[in-house]
Amino acid sequence: MKKFRPSLLVTAIVTSSTVLIACNVQSNTVHSKEKSELSASDIEIKQINQRYTTTKIATxxxxxxxxxxxxxxxLITERKGTLQLFDPDTKKKTQVKGLPKVAYGGQGGLGDIVLHPDFNQNHQIYLSYAEAGSGGYGAVVSRGTLDLSQxxxxxxxxxxPVWYQVPKVEGQGHYSHRLLFDKEGKLWISSGERQKFDPAQDMKSNLGKILRLNDDGTPASGNPFVNQGHIAKQVWSLGHRNPLGIAFDANDQLWDVEMGPKGGDELNLVIKGHNYGYPIVSNGDHYDGAPIPDHHTRPEFKAPEISWTPVISPSSLIFYKGDVFPAWKNKALISGLSSESIVIVDxxxxxVTEVQRLNMKQRIRGLLEAxxxxxxxxxxxxxxxxxKLTP
Structure with missing residues (x-):
């Protein structure tokens, strides 16, 4: 039986083929909902071979x-606290002034940047970053006006600031703090559990949650936990570990990709009010080897649509909506750190299935469709x- 081993797949034309994965497959793209019942050899994988070219533009x-x-x-954020305005035609970088002081260290520093949906009129941008304060460290989201008049x-x-992670805790990991606006102008924030486990299930904390807010940072109406306290009003879903990518698909459904512990990286369909189980369940285990029950043992928790062991170390997520890479249209593209890859998921x-993996030979932090x-x-x-990836 032919083994499926994801690799850099570059062909002269866009093609597809169908193979069966053997039980000892190294990619381990196993449908987590049925992990205990479904062996890898039972999954029919339709691969795609999308051709592309990689060009280095700047550093x-x-x-x-x-x-x-x-x-x-x-606009490109740099983790030590700088924001660069970059012209791809001239290769000129100009540092943007007026940035906040960030707590650089561990996984902390300057993080995400998004434009307000009405940026062309109000010129507002949003930044996420780590800050130090009473109790330790936490993520912040701030809003400001980008002045390009000079x-x-x-x-x-x-x-x-329009939003804070609460409470601040010791350590500098698992901030997550990815930002996203939807078509209604609501601000979505992924908030990691800061390597503290229990806050992901605590509704008095916004750690380990996916949050839905108005553009001023106040809780959006229609959130599912409005009767459980001030912090809970922000929450859309809970039980997340370190969600480093959030994106809407072609049907406006929200997905998140998050790092598991030792194994069990996840791609989740994010549904209003659902609990994704961490740290009670996970398809990975603790780093010291202690087991964590798999999702199938606790069906009341929402299982990932797909999980990876060995991990891909996901760092961002987009859904490709363009036409120049036809085999990727409407598919999820996940950047990978330890896997040094871009993972394509149908x-x-x-x-839900991984259908192509691009071997980038470097840790990949982020993706953006031009x-x-x-x-x-x-x-x-x-x-x-x-x-820049081009056809």
Whole structure:
């Protein structure tokens, strides 16, 4: 029986093929909902071989997130606390002033950046970052106005916090703090459990949750836990570990991708009011080897649509909506750190299935679809490349 081993798949034309995975497959793209009953050899995998070209455009110092302006210029956050305005045509970088002080260290620093849905009118941007304070460290989301009236001196005015992780805790891991706006102008935030386990199930904390807010940071109406206290009013779903990617698919359904513990990285369909079980259940185990019950043992918790052991170490998530990579259209693209990959997942397949894996040979931090359908890619770490994927 032929083994399926994800690799860099580059062909002269876009093709597809059907194979069966053997039981000892290394990719372990197992449909987690039925992990105990479904062996890998029972899953029929339809692979895609999408051709692409990778071009190095520039380098940045620990880039974490990327946003695009209408004129094609990019805003790229760097984890030590700088924001770069980058012109891909001239390769010119200009540092944006007015940034907050960030708590750099561990997984902390300057994180995500998104534009307000009405950015063309109000010029508002949102930044997430780690800060120090009473009790330790926590993520913050702040909103400000990007002033580009002097192109050589870009500046963020009136930057003010609109949301805090509570409580602040010791340690500098699992902030998550990915940001996303939906079509209704609601702000979504992924909040990690900060390596503290129990807060993911505690409704007096917004750690280990997916949150839905108004653009001013107040809880949005229609959230499922409005009668359980002030913090609970923010919460859309709970029981998450370290959700480092959130994105809407073509049907406006929200998905999140999150790091599991030792094994069990997850791609979840995020449903209003659902509990995803961490730390009570996980398809991975504790780093000291202590087992965690799998999702199938506790059906009251929502299981991932797909999980990975060995892990892919997901760092961001987009759904590709363009046309220049036809085999990827409406599929999930997940950037991977330890896997040094971009993982392509068909979320419309039954079961949800990994269909291609791009071997990038570097840790990948983030992805962004450009207006022309090409894909911006940022590597992770010092002297990290900004790449462009084109057909």
């Amino acid at each position: 940045f110092n620990e880039p974490w997130s990327i946003a695009a302006l209408n004129n094609g210029n990019l 192109p050589e001196k870009p500046y963020i005015k009136n930057l003010k 979320t419309q397949a039954k079961p 207006k022309d359908g090409s894909i911006w890619v940022i590597e992770d770490g010092e002297n990290a490349a900004l790449l």
